[in-house]
Amino acid sequence: MDLVQQIIERAKSNKQRIVLPEATEERTLRAADRVLAEGIADLILIGNPDEIHRLAAEWGLDNIDKATIIDPENNPKSEEYAELLAELRKKKGMTIEKARELVKNPLYLGCMIIKTEGADGQISGALSTTGDTLRPALQIIKCAPGISCVSGAMLLITKQPQYGENGVLVVGDVAVTPMPDAGQLAQIAVCTAQTAKSVAGLEDPRVAMLSFSTKGSASHEVVDKVVEATRLAKELAPELKIDGELQADAALVPAVGEKKAPGSDIAGHANVLVFPNLEVGNIGYKLVQRLGDAVAIGPILQGIARPVNDLSRGCSVEDIYYLVAITACQAMDAKK
Template structure:
């Protein structure tokens, strides 16, 4: 069983309630039909029910009736949600009139459903920008305890079993925070290790804090940031297996790790890679994907109290299907 199959089976074993706020979008509705047919998750579809049923009939989708449909224009809980949103955002100047309009927005509505424990996670992005996806999540659901920055992890599935966890690695941040400071980088490390557990199923995340230096081989303020982030991550999670600063080869190749970082428990054995900035992460995973032939799954947003994931607007039906399973696995972990 490959990693994707394991993620799907894990989702099926403890079904979570996932909101799809772009339910009238064709790829989303087709993915929803597959999710429901395969019993991967319980779905809440936001949109006009008549339109959803009409589109399902038009496209030959036979499982949509298994989902819960919520019409944002005729939702009996709209006033309850508007009152709560006003309370949540009153210090930011939220008025009841503005809140009543916002809770008709499917992205805000989905987050209100999660906030009031009616759902466990949300996925959007087939039609919406990353900013539009994240804004209501951060305003309503907010960050997880002890976390102040959101980041994105990528699962890298390679044909090189000698690296990572039988060829699988988790890399962060590849999607959100352009230039994290030491505190933010520490949070990214802790969150990426958690994603490695909840989504990739790693029993023992081993985190390498990457740099162009290994254990003082070079001196620069950006190296100092990685060293400080490593220290802070250890304070945040004393049980976390983490080391840095390490170069990429020292983190992955045992012989190189032993030579460059003798005595390190992570060098040569890392399965989680944390890069010093978004630029490095985005470039790195795309090079590994295109030149190295790796399969990249994600980005998986992390750091939010309940999972809210962002899709590429060029996503496929299969991408959405997989992201539902990934979000479900994150939701299980968030409840612990």
């Protein structure tokens, strides 16, 4: 069974409640129909019920009736949500009038449903920007305990089984924080390792903090940052298997790891790679994807107390379908 199918089966084994706030968008509704047909998750669709049912009939989608549909313009919990939102944001000047308007916004409404424990995760982005997806999540759900830095991980399924975990690598940050400081980089490392466990099913994450230097082979302030981040990550998660700074070949190739970082348990055996900044991470995973013909799944947002994931506006039905399963796996882990 390949990794994607493992993720789907894991989601089916403990169905989570996932909000799709862009439910009148065609790709989203088609993906929802497939998710419901296969029993991957319980879905909450936000949108006008008549329109959703009309579109489902028009597109021949037979399973949409299995979803819970919430009309943002006619929601019996609107006032309850507005009062809670006004309370959560009162220090930022939120008025009850403004809150009443915001809880009609599907992205805010979805996060309020999660905040009040009516759902376990949310996916948007087929119509919305990353900023629009993240803003209500950070305002309402907030970051996980001990975390202040949201980041994005990518699953890379390569054709090189000698690397990572039978060719599977989890890498971060590839999506959110352009120039993390040492503390933020440490948080990214801890969160990416957690994503490796909860989504990729890697029971033994081995984290390499990447640099252009291995164990002092070069001297520069950006190397110092990676060294400090490694130290801080060990403080944040003492049980985490992590080492750095390591060059990419030292992290992945046993012979190189033994030569450049003798005595390291991670060098040559890493299955989680943490990039020193977003520029390196984004370029790096796309090179592996295109030149190495690897499958790249994500980005998977991490660091939020409950999973809220962001799609590309160019996403496919399949992308949304897979991200529902991934979000469900994250939701299971967030409850532990």
